[in-house]
Amino acid sequence: MEAHMEEKPLVLSNEFDGKKFDKNVKTMWDLLREDKVFIIGIHGMGGVGKTFLATYMESEIKRTKTFKDVVWVTVSHDFTIFKLQQHIAEILKIKLYGDDERERALILASELEKRENIVLILDDVWKYIDMEKVGIPLRMKGNKLIITSRLRHLFLLKLGDHGTPSTLPSQVLDIARSMVGKCDGLPLGISVMARTMKGETRIHWWRHALNKLDKLEMGVEMQEEVLTVLRRSYDNLTEKDVQKCFLYSALLPNPVRRYLLIMNHVDMVLLNGKRRLEEIFDEANVIVDKLINHSLLLEDNSELTMHALVRKMALNIIKENGSNLMVKCDESMEKIPDIEEWTIDLEVVSLANDKIQEIPDGTSPNCPRLSTLLLFDNEIRHIPECFFMHMNALTTLDLSRNDRLTRLPHSLSNLRTLTSLMLNGCSQLKYIPPLGDLQALLRLDISGCFIHVPPEGLENLVNLKWLDMSSNVDLxxxxxxxxxxxxxxxxxxxxxxxxxxxxxxxxxxxxxxxxxxxxxxxxxxxxxxxxxxxxxxxxxxxxxxxxxxxxxxxxxxxxxxxxxxxxxxxxxxxxxxxxxxxxxxxxxxxxxxxxxxxxxxxxxxxx
Structure with missing residues (x-):
């Protein structure tokens, strides 16, 4: 913002200033001045600052009189073509007659074409709008259309108190910087946090707030404002399979391989009868793309990440749906959680990508409702014989890439409801107990292990649809x-x-x-x-x-x-x-x- 600060005072709040915002402003001006550009999109997840950038540009266009006029229209979440036409007409003081949307569109388009050199801003667009049907010509002479939406992620911001230099004590300032980092580039979260802590200089308050943010135990204001905004992105996922994929991704570590989400969808579909794998994979890739397009997942070099606050929202939804869960992935734990944490009503446990080495002998969690257990990417050396004894509802078990594990306990043989068993990448695994009773099993992956003979009982797995025994050198x-x-x-x-x-x-x-x-x-x-x-x-x-x-x-x-x-x-x-x-x-x-x-x-x- 330095260049802009030198030229003029800021008209709006300056809490979103910084080099990236300055760059985005410059990009906006370049596009507005480009004769071949008619439509400009500002996109990103909820709270990222799309509306702020559009508001800033509206103010600057009016101040500099670059265009004759700026027309701002907030598009409601449940908009219709008819409502949008009426809203624009009221702002432009145009009378639209009748209920025929096509005739109304002709009137609106004619009026807009007469008003050369204006900027029309459609804020908070949630789904595709056919501009021609509304009555917005795509090539209006000298006119520009700016749309804000949640289609792609947009990073911008540096926290400040309305652009003024910070006067916080150095210790407090260090904690404040940590809190900004915890919000991981989500301006909405930082904005709410900043307002909550504004004027507070006592270090114990800041340490307490940082601890809460570390645990994602946000206060009432952030819970209501941040999570409510993010929840709208989830609610806009009208397809159940897309919602399920999103909620499952909240159980996985960051970053996550796209393949894990794909295979979770494959598992779900395999349960529902026979469909071609290519069709299933195409559908799964489309689902993941939709999550990326809605900015609920971010993609970088084929790796997917989920923002911490988005994960918090997703886990809240899972709990609202009645599932009790324990998610402690990416926490570098060396021991499995204490037995007291394995409550009788647990349904989902994710301890993926930790450093768990030890599961003490005698450990046998009493979790009769547990359906999903994710223990992949750990350093587990030994699993007690009784560990799976009270997990009779387990359907998904992922122990993959525990490369110090040498054998599996016999209690695994009794998991008769298991549909997916992943042991791939357990490079020292030599012994797998008989699997003949696991007749519900649909997917079995024991690739990259160290077994010399196939597990006993494979001939009984008549429902199996996916078997991977590759890369077992001595098999x-x-x-x-x-x-x-x-x-x-x-x-x-x-x-x-x-x-x-x-x-x-x-x-x-x-x-x-x-x-x-x-x-x-x-x-x-x-x-x-x-x-x-x-x-x-x-x-x-x-x-x-x-x-x-x-x-x-x-x-x-x-x-x-x-x-x-x-x-x-x-x-x-x-x-x-x-x-x-x-x-x-x-x-x-x-x-x-x-x-x-x-x-x-x-x-x-x-x-």
């Missing part, structure tokens, strides 16, 4: 053991596991995504020939074969997020074979060959 499959029973499987990743026969997978009529290695060349050719000649077969595949004498390492060409990409994974990899005569899929995209250094006859059958 040997016994042909005909459990795979023929999994006739409902849609996603099967056995990358790195050798020993697949055609008979193991030929009855998997719903298989869409497949990665694995066949026991010999004959089985490889038979499988490819069968899928070439049939109407079904995986749309995404990574098929491998290597001569049994070859002792080299596998290389993974399988992208686990392939369904979110336009590129289809259709790959074959053949390594060091003495005889090269293979049938190839018709839709093959990539063929990878590794051949020993000697002259060998090479032939491929393409029909």
């Amino acid at each position: 040997e499959l016994v042909p005909g053991s459990f795979l023929p029973s999994l006739t409902n499987i849609q996603y099967l990743d056995l990358y790195g596991c050798s020993g697949i026969k055609v008979e193991d997978i030929e009855e998997m009529n719903f298989l869409e995504c497949f990665a694995g290695a066949f026991v010999d060349r004959e089985n490889l050719n038979r499988y490819v020939q069968q899928t070439r000649d049939s109407a079904y077969g995986p749309q995404n595949y990574s098929i491998h074969y290597q001569d049994r004498s070859y002792k080299g390492h596998w290389e993974k060409f399988w992208n686990r997020e392939f369904l979110s990409e336009k590129y289809k994974c259709r790959t074959m990899c053949i390594k060091d074979c003495e005889e090269l005569s293979y049938v190839l899929p018709r839709d093959l995209v990539k063929l990878l060959l590794k051949i020993i250094l000697q002259l060998l006859p090479v032939s491929f059958t393409l029909k």
